[in-house]
Amino acid sequence: MSRSESHTQTTEMVNTILIIADLHLVVDETGKNKLFESFCNQAQDADRLFILGDLFNTWLGDDLSAPHYQQIISTLKALSSKTEVLIMTGNRDFLLAKEFSKQTNCTLIDSPYLLETNDHQYVLTHGDELCTDDESYQQMKSVLQHPITKAIFVRLPKKWRLKLSGQLRQKSINAQQTKTREIMDVNPQAVSELMKKYPGTDLIHGHTHRLNTHIEKRFTRYVLGDWSQAQGNAIEITDKLRRLKIS
Numbered sequence: 608m609s610r611s612e613s614h615t616q617t618t619e620m621v622n623t624i625l626i627i628a629d630l631h632l633v634v635d636e637t638g639k640n641k642l643f644e645s646f647c648n649q650a651q652d653a654d655r656l657f658i659l660g661d662l663f664n665t666w667l668g669d670d671l672s673a674p675h676y677q678q679i680i681s682t683l684k685a686l687s688s689k690t691e692v693l694i695m696t697g698n699r700d701f702l703l704a705k706e707f708s709k710q711t712n713c714t715l716i717d718s719p720y721l722l723e724t725n726d727h728q729y730v731l732t733h734g735d736e737l738c739t740d741d742e743s744y745q746q747m748k749s750v751l752q753h754p755i756t757k758a759i760f761v762r763l764p765k766k767w768r769l770k771l772s773g774q775l776r777q778k779s780i781n782a783q784q785t786k787t788r789e790i791m792d793v794n795p796q797a798v799s800e801l802m803k804k805y806p807g808t809d810l811i812h813g814h815t816h817r818l819n820t821h822i823e824k825r826f827t828r829y830v831l832g833d834w835s836q837a838q839g840n841a842i843e844i845t846d847k848l849r850r851l852k853i854s
């Protein structure tokens with residue numbers, strides 16, 4: 608369809624899609640939880656909301672973590688009765704699973720996810736798989752997020768899970784201190800290999816918390832930022848893409 612033809616379709620409803628990532632919600636950061644709740648109230652006017660990973664700062668299994676986030680869960684449930692909510696897991700909440708999905712009525716989606724709008728296509732991903740320079744991280748991820756490891760972990764007693772996750776978190780904090788900024792960013796080669804598989808699309812991802820728009824030769828890479836207690840950010844796609852500040 609040519610541009611002029613699409614312009615004649617003025618009666619066609621324009622869909623609204625919202626995309627966020629990296630909220631890293633924790634129980635005691637009530638400001639951020641409230642900010643997310645008010646965002647969800649406004650998101651009821653949208654057709655679809657995508658959350659591209661790390662909605663929660665830690666998730667140690669639905670049975671263990673869901674009881675701590677009942678407010679967030681009911682907010683998501685209320686939203687999903689009006690708006691389709693699609694959630695991708697990140698490296699912090701990769702144990703989000705069926706029970707969470709059932710309680711919230713949100714759909715868990717795999718990465719990468721191809722989003723098709725009327726006239727555009729976007730590849731959506733959390734983004735950590737593109738940080739290939741961080742070899743120790745990728746090694747750790749392949750072990751921790753292996754289906755067998757996940758299946759064993761969620762069956763461990765709650766006390767063990769809490770203890771293990773605390774140890775892993777400390778290990779990760781220590782490791783990050785010796786890594787450079789460059790190592791923890793996406794690797795251009797990894798990005799271009801992904802985008803070769805999806806010609807003609809643009810990329811939207813989070814994880815690095817480096818809100819920016821990178822215009823490359825063949826595609827544009829939109830990076831979402833993380834959320835603070837006072838401010839969040841989103842991408843809104845209607846007939847065009849624009850950035851939103853959430854406060």
Ligand SMILES: [Mn+2]
Nearest residue numbers: 661697698814
């Ligand atoms: Mn992440």
